[in-house]
Amino acid sequence: MKDTKRGVETVELATEGLLAINRCGLQGKLKVWCLQFMLIPKLLWPLLVFEICSTTVEAIEAKINKFTRRWLGVPPGLTDVAMYCRKANLRLPLKSILEEYKCGKARLLSMLEDSEDPIVKTVQPTIKTCRKWKAVEAVDEAKECLKIKEVIGQTQTDRKGLGSSTAKWWSKAEGKEKRDMVINEIWLNEDSRRVQKAVQQPQQGQWANWDNALQKSLTWNEIWHMAPLRISFLIRSVYDLLPSNTNLVRWGKKEDQRVDIHNRGRR
DSSP states (O other): OOOHHHHHHHHHHHHHHHHHHHHSOOOHHHHHHHIIIIIHHHHHHHHHHTTOOHHHHHHHHHHHHHHHHHHHTOOTTOOTHHHHOSSSSEEOSOOOHHHHHHHHHHHHHHHHHTOOOHHHHHHOOOOOOOSSOOHHHHHHHHHHHHHHHHHHOOOOOSSSOTTSSOOOOGGGOOTHHHHHHHHHHHHHHHHHHHHHHHHTOTTTTGGGGOSSOOOEEOOHHHHHTSOHHHHHHHHHHHTTOSOOHHHHHHTTSSOOHHHHHHHHHHO
């Protein structure tokens, strides 16, 4: 039996939930909190239990991103990197339902592969997603990355002193620790793809070239005490979405005065 109908029902459930949150009289940041801690966990249950393809989850995340931008008071053209990238200069406490879906499928596959039940080992169960993203390939890629990191050894990647952190090696890990390492590596791979996407964005990805800028990680406690306009201003300023003269001209909201001055000079 196929779970195609379950995918359609989950999309409808997500749409109804987003509209219900949008209709309530709460502030935008409170609506985002309801989305993160109430609706997304509710949607993850059918996504992880049934065989729903990742393209359906991408469609759900597109709807979630649309409402999240509206509730945060940012333009609809804000990249999803700003909301979910953990390496960005401004890190928001938001979780991506697509990444949660991928990590959940990978965790389930790892548990089945490492099962001590002889029947489970004989059957060799598979996790069906879709052609675009496969849990088996993601888990294998994560394991290969962990093995390569062990060969390279511990390296310095931040400003902390030598010996300030301990490394976990794949060959010495067992059971749940191995599964946690695989899931963490998948998180890192997804975050690296978001950074690559940000580098290709000439306007909203300028933060990738800020070498001396310190990362600001917003917590929910800080967001509670911030005015909605301040949150919007903070996000817009980091990703160059403030209504400056250059941006207004780029968006077609204002004529370029430099062209008028140039034409007057030629006259």
